[in-house]
Amino acid sequence: MTPTISARPPRRRDAVANREALLSAAQSVLASDSHASLDAIAQAAGLSRRALYGHFPDRDSLVRDVIAVGAARFNSIAEMTDDADPRVALAQMAVRLWREAAAVRAAAGIALDDAHVGDTVRALAPLRRRVRELTRAGVESGAFRTDMEPDLLALLVEETARATLRALSLATEDASTIVVKILLSVVGLSWSEQVELALGRPEILEVQ
Template identity: 70%
Template sequence: MTSPRGRRADATANREALLEAAQSLLAVDPHASLDAIAHAAGLSRRALYGHFADRESLMREVISQGAERFNQIAERTDDADPRVALARMAARLWREASAVRASANIALDDVHVSQTVQALAPLRRRVRAVVVAGVESGAFRGDMSSQLLSFLVERTGRATLRELRPATTDGAETVVRVVLSIVGVAWREQAALLETHPEILAAD
């Protein structure tokens, strides 16, 4: 007979297997069925329901996992120069979107916008802080409020992700340049910044 500790370990392993399978399948098909996810995890649909009440609860957990990683990147990324801080954050988030493609796919799904907005609140606060610092220092454009500028950065980043997808070879540089353009950094200044800080586009 399996001990309670053994059963808990099995349950934890099954849950992790389901989430791993969900990440893998949803990265390819955001509409993958629960049957397909359970099969990929080597479990029955009934076993899946032992961990997730329905597809939406599974989606929420996948969103939560991805958001946690995105939020950690935002919190860890900083620099005295707000241009560098924003550029590094954009590049790192782009590369992370490639690693957790399922979360990125779901984040681009309008059905889950409210969930992703809530889950990514720490990231959004960090972007706002960098934008405020940039505007106050004169590094970023000052012809609009920091709140509006932060909103434009967020929406533009999301739109760029939707159009390019992380598989794009020069995607990180494109995202960095687009985001810097939004905050008012001229293209020649961007080129000089990236030449001075090649680590921005280098893989961590």
Template identity: 65%
Template sequence: MSTQESPVRPESVPTRERRSDATINHKALLHAAQAVLAENPQASLDTIAQAAGLSRRALYGHFPDRDTLLREVIALGAERFNAIAHVIDDADPRVALARLAVRLWREASAVRAAANIALSDAHVADTVRSLAPLRRRIRELTDTGTAAGAFRRDVSPEVLAILIEETARATLRQTRLTGSNPSVIARVVLSIVGLSWTEQAALIASNPDIVA
């Protein structure tokens, strides 16, 4: 008894190819957006499409408007920031906070597009949502540090966490992510939670890998 193979639908292969092309184009647009927006956060969709080697019409096939594209760029950067927060597990909350600050600073320099957009007041809500895991980690550290007496107690852990977030945004905007010594970044957050400059110096000296 012979077996009969099921006919292959002619449209099946082209469909897979279209999906593959769509995935490639989507990634190309995101890559172009990250590169272009890192230099100019106000860059137009035309500029981004040209950088990706695609038409504006092709871009609209993936992103209906500029805000949708920016939100995805923010989300990509947030994934990397949140991943850092997940792996910082030093037992000493002072060391953990300083290490987190330095690693986030360096990562922000690597994904400047997301960082530049995140600094924009127009995208604060998107940034807050995307960075929820990181923000929870900062709050956990302020809770732990305050309870252990390592952080100042004249300010609540919640307020400390907010101050760290806002100071980080202000510092990034001022320095434009370049030219700063990592130890300065560590000292900024340690100052917020109440460590004196001598305590900061001692902590960094005893944990030099924080800023290495």
């Protein structure tokens, strides 16, 4: 009886675990230093540099995977944020994204690294598209400022969020509230309108 030979043996379980360990370590290490070396990442994962190269041929490939993991979570949030009021939708998205940025600080930090802007922009395409949709809806309904084109306003929202992430510590108390105030100000709401909105929709800052 001729034994059955598999054309492609299943990937070793420990290889999968090692790759996950490397990605997890990279997220942790890059959270505090977006320019951390491969040696530092491999050491944090409890693996050798050689083992790291077995999964990632170079540092850029590892960073791109870290970006992809974070972007997938950010994009998922963008897709699930849907409120009839574009002001509320934008505020809820900001809160959720900020809290997720705290959970995947590596992706957030890399997003601020000019060397990887291109990779980040491409990975976050669904999120950026959702921001444009909300901005267009806000401008057309009169909820947002109407003195500029929606796409330009969306770009202003994106760049403001990026600058805020660079300047504001993720550990800052009430950081999500500050982010919401900044972005709602950008789209044209006065401080009194923001207070009125918060009083009418207090769940904005309580989203999960």
